[in-house]
Amino acid sequence: MDSFLSIGTVLVLLVLPIWVTGFMRYSLTLMLAHGISVLSVTFLIRYSGEVSIGQNFFVATGAYAVAMLNNMFGVPFLASMVIAVVLSVLVGLLFALPSRGLSGVYLSVATLALGLAAPDLLLHFSDHTGGVEGLQIDATIIKAWPLDLQQYYLALAALVLAVYVIHRFRYSRLGLMILTAREHPHAAASFGMTRGAARLSTFALSAAIAGLGGAVFGFTTSMVSPNSFTFWSSVTLLVGSVVSYYSTRIYGVVVAGAFVALTPQLLSNYGQITPIIYGAVLLGATLLANVGVPAIARLIRLRRDSHV
Template sequence: MTTTLDSGASLRRPTLNRPTIAVAVLLVVACAAPFQLAPFRVFQLTLVLVYAIALMGLNLLIGYTGQISLGHGAFFAVGAYTAAIMQHHWEMPHLTTLPVALAVTFLLGLGLGIPALRLRGPYLALVTLAIAVFLGPLLKRFSSVTGGSMGLTLSKPAPPAWTGLAEDQWLYFLALAITVVFALLVVGLLRSRVGRALKAVRDNESAAETMGVRLSWYKSLAFAWSAMLAGAAGCVNTWVIGFVSPDSFTSTLSITLLAGIVVGGLGSTWGPLLGGAFTLYVPTLSQDLNQAAPGVLFGLLIIVIMYVAPTGLAGLVGRTRRLVHPLLTRKKK
C-alpha cells in the first residue's frame, strides 16, 4: 500500500520540461555574460537584445498574423525620438520615457493599421515602406524639436550606486529585463484566445471569419502591438546609444529588421533572438574586410540560409535536434 501511494505521489510530482530548462540555463548564462566579457562585447549583446525586442513585434505581425511590413524602422524611430525629446527638452527620467514611447507607438500603429486593413501582401508592404522612407526627411524638417540632421545627444542611465555595476553592465541588465518581460507577454498572448485567433487569421481568413473571428479587430491590434514593441526597442536603443539622428533610421533599417526575423525564423519563439544576433553580428564581423563586405556578406548569408533552412535558424536548430536525438538515444541503448 505504501509503495502504491509513493508511486502515485511521484507521478503527481511536477517535472520540468526541456524548454523550461533551456530557458533557465539561457537566463543564467545571460546574467553571467556581462561579468565575463569586455565592455564592447557587453554593448554588442545589449544591441542584440534591442533588436530582439523589435523582432518580437515583427514576428507577431508577420509570423502569427501574416501581414507584411517594411515600415517597422519608422516605429523604431518614433520610439527612439519620443524618449530623446522627453529627455532632452523636458529632462524626464529615463524609465518614464518607456511607457510614453509604448503609448505613442501603439496609437500610431493602431491609426495606421486601420486604413491598412484594405491592403494585403505587396500592397501593404509598399505602403509601410513609404512610411519609413518619408519619416527621415520629416524628422529633419522640425529641427527645433528633433535636432534636425545633427540629431540629439543624450545622457545614458546611470547605474545606482548600490548595484556596483559599470554603465555598460547596467544598460545590459535593463535591456535584458525589458526583453524578458516582453517575451513573457508575447508568449502569454499567443497562448491565449487572442493568439489562437491571430493564427487562424494567418492560416485562412475566410475560415477564421466563419468561426466568428473579427478580422479587422485582430489585424488592427496585431499591427498596434507590433508597432509598440518596435517603439520599445527604439526607446531602449536611445538609452544605450545616447544619441538619435534621422540618418540612423533610414528605410534600410526596416528592411534589415524584416531580413532579421525571416532569417531568425518566422512564427518561432527563438526567432527574434536568433534574428537579432544575425542582424548585429554579421555586418560587424565582416566590417574589417572592406566597406562593401558587410552588405555583400549579409545578402549572401540570407540567400544561403533561405536555401538551407527555409524556416530560418530556429527551424534549422529544431530540425538538427530531431535528427541528432534518435542517434543519441540509440547509443545509450
C-alpha cells in the first residue's frame, strides 16, 4: 500500500504544474523545498531518537552556500548545490563532534543555541551574506524552460532523491547498525558502531538533507535573507515532522511540506495568535499519534477478533 501511495503521489506531482500556474505553482514548489527540510528533522528523530530545534542553521548553510557560490564565483547552480550539501555535512560534523556525548534535553538546548545564532551570524558577516537584504540567486538550469517550471521540477527531483536515499539507507549495513546503536548500544558496539559514531553519522546525513533543502529553497525564491532562517522557521520544521507522524514516505513528506509552506498563508490574518495555533496543532498531532491512533488500532483488532 505504501508503495502505491508513493508512486501515486509522484505521478500527481509530475502532472500538477499543467493545471496550476503563477503563485499556486510557486507555493507548491515551496512545499516541496520545505518537505526536504522537514525530512532532515524526521531522519534525525527516527535514527537517533533526538530532537533538533536548530535545523534552520543547516538549511541556511545550504541556501547561502548556493547564493555565495553563484554571486561571487559564478558556479553553475547544480554544481553549487552539490558543494552546498558537502558543506552542510561538514558543518553538521563540526556541531556533532563536541556534542556527541549529549542527549535528550541537553542536546535539544545545544541545537536551540544553534538555531538562535543562525540569523545573528548571517547579519554579523554581512559583507559576505548581504546583511538584512540578503543575496539574490540569478541561476537557471535549462534556459529554454520557464524558470518556475525549472524550480518546481528541481524541487520534486531533489525530494524524490532524498526520500529514495533514506529508503535505501534504512536497509543498508550502516543504517541497520545506527538503528541498533539507538535501541541496543552494547550490541552495536560489539560490531564496531558506538553510540558516538552513530550520532556523528546521523547528524552528518541529517545536515546533508537540510543543506539540500536550503539549496532548493534558495533556487525557488531566487534570494536568501536572514529572515528566512529564524528560530521560528526551525520550530515549524519540527511541527511539520510531527504532523506527518515522522514519515519518510513521499506522501508523508509532502503533507509535512504543505503544512510548513501553506499554513502561514492560511493563518496570515490571525496575527499574534498564530504561535498558539501552531502549538495547538503540535499538541493535537502528538496526542493523536500517541493516543488516538493506537486506540483506533486496538478497537479495530477487537472488532476483528470478535468476528473470528
